[in-house]
Amino acid sequence: MDRCNATELLRLKNVKVTRSRIAILDEIIASDNPVNAIDLHNGLSGQLTVNLATVYRMLKLFVDVGILREAFADNGTQYFEMACVHNPAHAHFQCSKCKRIICLSPLTFEDTILFSEASKIGEINEINIKLKGICQKCRSTA
Ligand SMILES: [Zn+2]
Ligand SMILES: [Zn+2]
Ligand SMILES: [Zn+2]
Known part of the structure; x- marks a missing residue:
């Protein structure tokens, strides 16, 4: 399956490219199922120090610019996935x-x-x- 490149995608959407944004986006691109903020945050721990509030903010930004869509909600937890041509x-x-x-x-x-x-x-x-x-x-x- 073809997948997007995080850096290219951020540039394309005029979003400032930062290490933490690439790291989050890479996780979502690599995932075959919708992901939530807590899982993403847990997945990052060790590589980067990004707090959970920042992860939520990034997800909102990515949805606003059309990189992600809210795929699913379960008991108040929102799950996100790529909103690109591949998906x-x-x-x-x-x-x-x-x-x-x-x-x-x-x-x-x-x-x-x-x-x-x-x-x-x-x-x-x-x-x-x-x-x-x-x-x-x-x-x-x-
Ligand atoms: Zn894609
Ligand atoms: Zn089952
Ligand atoms: Zn899906």
Whole structure:
């Protein structure tokens, strides 16, 4: 899978390039699932001293300039993912047991009754569909 380069992306969006911004963005680019601020912060500890409030601020900035999107919210925790060409909007599946959030394949508007109906009403620019269940891994260990 093609992935963005953090430095290039920050420059493209006119965001000042700093070591901590690259480090955070690199983690998100490398992740296949949506990530939250606390996990990102934990992942950084050791390499860089960035406090949690700074991580939250960076995530907000990245969303504002269109680098990230809020993919998922769970009990007040927000999960973020790349909003780039490599990652078109899609629905998410969360396992109620291990809490893992899995990205589903992007849906095209023609694909489903839901979207063809919605597109008659207006233009869709955000998809926020959350499916819950038990993942294969948890089912097999149950
Ligand atoms: Zn990308
Ligand atoms: Zn699970
Ligand atoms: Zn996703």
